Amino acid sequence: MRRAVKKGLLAGVALLLVGGGTWYVANREHVSAFQGVLSAYTAKEYCSCRFVMGFSEKYCLGYARQYIPYSSLQEETDARRVTVRGLGLSSTATWVSPREGCHLIPATTP
């Protein structure tokens, strides 16, 4: 009986590994791109919240928060630049001009 349970468990783990692996291979492109979403989204929307809409730091921290927490957010108020690190990647958004608001700086550095 115990051996049967063990066997079942092993099969389950194997199935999970194979299934998870297959899912990862099928979605690899999406997964690797998704890794950058958290920092990019937070940097861009926080930058616009602060420097386009003109809201306070406190409000914008709540406004740009997602269900996955980022690891750091650095606002350079005078330069109107925001750098966010999350899921191991970092993104910077910067204010451009009164008409054009904020945009993400192209390079995403690991």
Added chain:
Amino acid sequence: MSLHGGRSALAVLALVLPLAVGAEEWPDTEWPRSEAQAPAEALRAFEAYTFPPRNDEKPTGVRTDAVVVILDGHLVYERYTGENRVETPHLTWSVSKSVMAAVLGVAFKEGRFQLDDTVAQHHPPFAAHPDIRMRHLLPWASGLAWSEGYEASPLKSSVITMLYTRGRDDMAAYTASLPAVAPPGTRHVYSSGESNVLSASLKSMLGDAYADYPWKALFEPLGITSAVWERDTSGTYVGSSYAYMTARDLARVGLLMQRGGRWKDEQLLPPEWVRMNLTPFEHYVPDPRATVAEAIPGGHWWLNRAFKGAPRPWKDAPEDAFAALGHWGQCLFVIPSEKLVIVRYGDDRDKSFRQNEFLARARAAFVAGKGAP
């Protein structure tokens, strides 16, 4: 005179101009004002629904940032909450698409493109899709693969990829890189990518004049002074998502549409263009599983039409009502038959805000004769 004080706003709105019969009012630098005809009970019901107590720590429920109501060209009501002010240029998210449609309407009037032009004529990356025409992009019916999920399905969301990762440097080129899954013009799939392809097409048509064009073509004629429009790295205005303006200024776009594309003495948008905006996409199929009826796609605007057996989405508003709608509850409603324009900015993080409920209560409060018991 500042009006952003919450409930005191109504008191301040006491008559400035009586509604002269037959006279057509337009906003100059300020909106003309008029006393709200709101029955007190109906107004309380409107405010109770629209402005419930709000908690920024736990963002649930209806979270309205701003409301501006225009009746027959007069500002009759406005209210702002939290850090929102009269002068706040609020993010409009996908309301930007309908604003971009108005900008395109001016370019159309100037003869810069025809609806039957291929997109490839104006945006070279569409050489891969030679049969897709400008008219197919307006009701979001290019036939290209697209997934417009935000928080619910972020992994495979085309819009998130476009705005924040692989697509963000050139959003229109990213859209062009997607495969075709249906013949052009046969199937509606709501796509922010297509709105950015329209914006990029305009860039090619205009060259150096593109940078100033939204201002020269639309914002300055309408007296809109607060607009901000963010661009992607390639310089394309993010027509899908990133226009900002005050609620009062967005109401000007509403008044333009309420009056058939005419601003004062100038037919800014050709009647043919506005007709296209307000015509339901013929192959649209209402989703029978939708728990809340969805507005019918027109040409970059959303319509309150009973369509193919489905009831109209805002059953408590007339069938000529239409709207520009954006993420997190941004709304610009226009009801020409009632001369009503309503801007509602919000920060709704769940699905509790109901457009129909909001419109029903707004009409009871602000449209004469609709508030009577």
